[in-house]
Amino acid sequence: MARDVQLLEKGFSPGKALGLFAKAHPLSGGIASFVGKVRPDGDVKVLELVSYEHLTLPGMETLANMVEGRWPLDGLLIHHRTGYLRPGAAIVLVAAAARHRRDAFEAVDFAMDHLKSRSWFWKREKRSDGWHWIEPREQDHEDASRWDI
Amino acid sequence: MARDVQLLEKGFSPGKALGLFAKAHPLSGGIASFVGKVRPDGDVKVLELVSYEHLTLPGMETLANMVEGRWPLDGLLIHHRTGYLRPGAAIVLVAAAARHRRDAFEAVDFAMDHLKSRSWFWKREKRSDGWHWIEPREQDHEDASRWDI
């Protein structure tokens, strides 16, 4: 199992990272992936993702352990931004390479649900009336609760 | 909804197609995708994917209609090979861009299940002892039955 877990302080290209991941796993039957971006709707000018060094990256490694323990994968990639992001910028890329497609799908689905509402990130948006802290939607909590986490 | 449905007779680069798809949907919050490749295990030398012109591409368009009717998407891409493929070659790429991540995930998951066991393709493998027609695994039928299709 090749693992690539990164907490990124600068902008990144999910397409490029995904291309490299695919090249690194030529033997896998399937690769599932998800890219999450800052939605350029409303009047959101900037998004800030706050991390805490003693928890955020270690927590992402723990998440990777959970994913690897739960599904037989050939490779797992979790890249997540921290810092200030403009609308349209990539926040997160998760990719899983596996022999069987459902394993790859579920691994990515699970990791995204965890990152949304169970990982050590804090998010705020700057709108025309100032900064607002964002908490997970009810839907995010329901998504995560599907996995007994 | 931008739709890109293709039946491809030659090899393609899923990474490149996915990069273009992401660029075409800068406003979507999330993009889920799946790449399926010829698994280079066993002694499989060549895979042939047979299509039937009166059904295969029209059926992929019908599948795209079903997906679009079921989930609110900004964009949907379905590329599937036909012809002879070497181990490691990409067979299929499905990508969905959506405002909400579960919609993108489920759209790709559904489309893949349909392509595996409900779409108009026929698959055979050439091994050292000759050609063998491949039917969907029991798991593929179970996957598809989750969706009432």
Place this chain on the structure above:
Amino acid sequence: MAVTVVFIGKLADLAGQGEREVTAPLEWADLAGVLGEDLASALDNDRTKIAVNGAVLADKRSLRAQDGDEVALLPPVSGG
């Protein structure tokens, strides 16, 4: 006065060819006589379907093809 019968996948192996012209009209009851025992028994499989001019028959036993029609014999699918 011909119907084109297209054999797909393993049915093409059984038929030894990809397609064949047969005399119109062509109905379900004619198939065993026209195509032979091996193909006829493959056609009995519930998962083998028949399309006429690209339209899959809900009940393949209702087959009634006319001159110029293309009848495709479709074994169980497998893609992705």
Place this chain on the structure above:
Amino acid sequence: MAVTVVFIGKLADLAGQGEREVTAPLEWADLAGVLGEDLASALDNDRTKIAVNGAVLADKRSLRAQDGDEVALLPPVSGG
């Protein structure tokens, strides 16, 4: 003889700073007095957690930080 208290996210807004040095030892019962009413009531929220040196406390009321420890006050998370 100091404990570093780190305020994360909206708790940093409430505290008006990102971290503060307070006198060691630091226990749960001390927090309201040391940090003020506003922060103390935010800490009462079940979804606000406390970590000591990167280890999240299962029961935040068991907090007992010594000299040199880093205590992080963690509001509800939101990533992705």
